[in-house]
Amino acid sequence: MQTFPRTFWGAHFRLDQDVSALFPYLNAIFPGARFYDRPECVEFILEGFKCMLYPDEVIAAAFTGEDQALQFAQSLVDFLNDLKGKKEALTPDFKKFKPVSVIDIYKILPQTNCRECGFSACLAFAAALSKREATPDQCPGLRQPMSQYALYPVINRKGDLVSTLSLEIDPPQPPPANREAAAQTGLSDRELQVLRLLAAGSTNMEISEILCISPHTVKSHVVHILNKLGVNDRTEAAVWAVRHQLA
Ligand code: SF4
Structure with missing residues (x-):
């Protein structure tokens, strides 16, 4: 296991076996889990720690010290072993997490190029939003999601609702x-x-x-x-x- 001697904020564990068969089950049981395609990995929160689990390694954060990181490593291994024993009783979720593309974001913008967002055109704003360099509320058209889960309408040229898009974008700037x-x-x-x-x-x-x-x-x-x-x-x-x- 590799830990960081100064702050102990992150840890990188190597696993002695491939656990990728458990990814769809972790995707199913953790609300908010993200199952990625390339590289194949699953992101979830266990005991308050954020984990990126790859087939034979884990990146986890944030720990206050090496003892806490080691304790977490043991908890994670126990958890995975336990899950292995129970997986027959669970329904796996194979759905992969798909990041929202620039074009998808562009589709839900008013497309007037009014520049009220501070960008030269709607497409530039969509690109900035996808890169987390902007926030949805900068465009008047995105200030009112359809639901509290930030679900936005996608309207075609005739004004008909054709689908919806869930847009969850974190604040753009690090502290x-x-x-x-x-x-x-x-x-x-x-x-x-x-x-x-x-x-x-x-x-x-x-x-x-x-x-x-x-x-x-x-x-x-x-x-x-x-x-x-x-x-x-x-x-x-x-x-x-x-x-x-x-x-
Ligand atoms: S404020 Fe909205 S509609 Fe206006 S340019 Fe920016 S993204 Fe486009």
Whole structure:
């Protein structure tokens, strides 16, 4: 197990067996769980700690010390073993989490390009929203969701309701302390965006689509991120992001 000696905010555990067969069951039993496709992993909260569970490793946060991290590791292993024994009685949920795309967000905007949101056009606002660089309430058309779960109507050109879109986007800016930590590494704003997406489990291709940049540019950003953070791979970069509450 790898832990972090200074703050103990994040931990990276290696598992001695592939637990991916349990992912659909974890997706079913944890409200708000997110089951990702590439790389295959499931995100959920166990005992108040956020876990990203990959087939044979776990990234978890945030701990007050190594003892707490180790205690949690044991609880997680016990929990997974227990789940393994009970899974026949459970109904798995194979539905994968699908992030909302820029085009999906654009579809629910008024599309008047009025610029009241502070962006040059609706499409630019949709892109910023998908990157968490804006909040829905900046556009008057998104101030009134249809339900308390932020469910927005999708209207066609005739004005008919064709579907709905659930849009849950966190506040865009990290707290100043985290921005300070990021600034100390010399990461540019764009590299921070790539790092956040990478920590959320996005592939280079997905990051390229979301940020509207080429896969080659994403690859180059990832190399710079690894160099600036002094880490060896994407997983360690993701742990760094979780540890500094940037993910
Ligand atoms: S305020 Fe809404 S409608 Fe106006 S430009 Fe921005 S996103 Fe488009």
